[in-house]
Amino acid sequence: MEIQQFQEKLLHSARNAGFDEAEVYFEKSSSFQVMVFEGEIDSYETSEEGGVGLRGLYDGKMGYAYTEKIEDDSIPFLIDSAKANAEVLDEDDGADIFAGSDRYIEHSSYNEALDSVPIPDKIDFLKEVEQKTRDYDPRILALNYCVLQDFSSEKALTNSKGLSLHDRSNGLIVFVSAVAKDGEEMKTGASVRLTRDFQSLDADAIAKEAAEEALAQLGETTVPSKQYPVILRHDAAASLLAAFTPIFSAEEAQKGQSLLNGKVGDVIGAEHVTLIDDPFHKDSLFGGTFDGEGVATRETVLIAGGVLETLLHNRKTAKKEGMNSTGHGSKASYKGTLTVSPHSLYVAPGVKTEMEMIAGVPEGILVTGLSGLHSGTNPISGEFSLAASGFFIQDGKISVPVKQMTIAGNFFDFLKSIDTVGSDLKFVPGGCGSPSLKVSSLSVTVE
Template identity: 40%
Template sequence: MNIEEFQKVLFAQGREAGFTEMEIYYANGRSTSVSVLKGEIDAYNIVESGGLSFRGLIGGKMGYSSTERLDYESIDYLLDEAGSNAEVLENEEPEELFAGSGHYHSVDTYLASLIKTPPGQLIEAALAMERIALNADHRIDMVRRSAASVSESEVLIVNTKGLNCHRKHSSASASIYVLAKESKDAKETVTGGWFDFSLRSFDDIDLEGVALTGVREAVSKLGASTVPSDNYPIIFRNDAATSLLSSFASVFSAESVDKGFSRLKGKLGEQVAGSNISIIDDPLMENVPSSKAFDAEGSATARHELIKDGRLLTFLHNRKTARKAGVQSTANAAKGGYKGMVEVSHHNLYIAPGTTSLSEIIRETERGILIVELQGLHAGTNATSGSFSLAAIGYLIEHGEIVRPVNQITVSGNFFELLNGIERIGYDSRFIGSCTSPTLKVSSLSVSGA
């Protein structure tokens, strides 16, 4: 039974069972992925997963249920389970189903042919990247993983009040992860990797570029050593800056603010960052992985400036947090899968890019450290206070040039203070996930080394 037929039968039988309002949230995904090792297929997986959650109002109370199967037996189960737990569940506040927004933007994120990419093409791509990496530099000791994949996903939210939202998403990706040594007998080993994607065709991915970038990321770290502990100007390359922003993205959630988990509480309208900083959540951007026309509650998404020229304009809201705050929802409801509770999260959060290249920022730095990798992000950050203390890998800069790689250092600071100390912003934003930052140069941060 397909999802459209299942929904119609479910609602018809639900009305007969006494449900006055009903809603389904359906999510499904499938992918084909392959990875190779030493010229042989290491893993080949075809995965399909998903399911459906149901909620319905019966006897004035809301009940919930979920299933992974779309068949007649599941319909009976969903209605029985929701009816039973509606009698015993105590809801904090009355729930209302949403009838939908007046207008939805068109977001093109799906191409049916992408999932049909031949498995043989994925295998050959992974093998080709491995060959390119091994031949690119004699210091590449091993390609630990060379992988290619295609995937697609689908979300459908329908209720009896008129909401009917449907989206599909497809993507292709290629990645490599390598190990490098200065010589075969050397004890020091370093790792590096790279990744790229396409939302249109696997052929659009530059496989040679992925492999060679992965190689450069690894071999450039050879011979790294620490630096004296001190305060240094710090350049967070776009990927490291993205990792840092992602670790603190929750501070913009109205849910976190309401619970006291964000230092931004009570600061709407105030200057919370440098005047050169704007932070935006834009789910309507073209050709980025996290674009979507509606959120997990079926609200139409839109572009929102959270911080503009350093001033805090809004938090991210779902319908519940918006009602509590007496504002309009920003359509940032999110669910961790079809069974998940509705929460608040960003869609495509990014720091607005500047006008300077990474190479220019390096040339302007008399002495400093370029950080390309941050480690321990889960344990080393505190979103409530904004403090962070993270192991880092990067490069020492002297007289405007990179002089050598650096490791065994820890960079420490505070995210909220950092937003007020950014001197330069690059234009090298790389939108590969739901959170993005260009390169950022910070005037001074504490570095613990030798």
């Protein structure tokens, strides 16, 4: 069935069923993914998917339902479910259907040229990356991941208040992970690229990065467990930030689940820490011109010079504090209920390069990888304890790779103890970005 027709039918049925206001959110995407192993296609996937979410005010309360089966049959299911879901709510939660912002910033997150790259070109490129990684050094045993993935998606929001919005985006991700082996010792090293410009990808650079990362970690040594000055390389810093994004949500704060509740205007970070959410950043694949409620998005400064300027709001959380939404109403997809999340959150870069930062450390640790982020971080208390890989720094130089480490601390203390912000801002696939960050002291345990 044509989606526009389905949207109209659904809005009409919702009104007839007693909904005061209703909104239909539609998403559709196609994607392609290929994995290569030893010169052959190891997996090849294509997809077309989509769905429709209904959100409607029934008896003053907001009911939700979604379907991926877009046919007439699904309309009674959506209406009945949304009604039942509204009825079970304990009270009017303050959510509403939005009539629209005055102005939407024009920005395209879509590059038509990317959608027309032939599939064989993408496969050949990935095979080239694999070959170059394996050929880089005899100690490179294999690649445990060699993946290229791209997507092209569109979303549309239509509601009973006459708002009708549409957006498109696309992007491509290359991820390779090389396994290096020397004697009994095995180490992995990864390289990742996010882009909307296929021509900008450089197979030699990707291969070199993954291989060198794996090789550099061979010959691991143990160093004493203690407090060290620690540099988190850009990717490690960005993934740590990503794990703690819930602390900036006004929704979490209002529930008493963020320690930043009531801290707007307070100093929460070192003075050179500036944190920005930018739905239009050129290096991130995430963002868009409107949020999950149809509010226009814009750049938001969360922390300026160490001071917390604002939390992230949707219309409901903003109303509670007598302010306007910051455009961070979010739905994970047509399946999600409305919540709050950033688009592309990043730490604004400073001036020092990674090498200059290392040069300033007499004895310390450079962390190049973190794992266990979903389990080893607690956004409520701010505590983190994470497996880390990286290097020992001695006399301003990288000396040796360190055996598996755990770094532990508290994110709120971490923000205050950042003493250097690097110039090397990069984004990770989850949508967060950071330059390398140095803190004066962090607990490091070495196996």
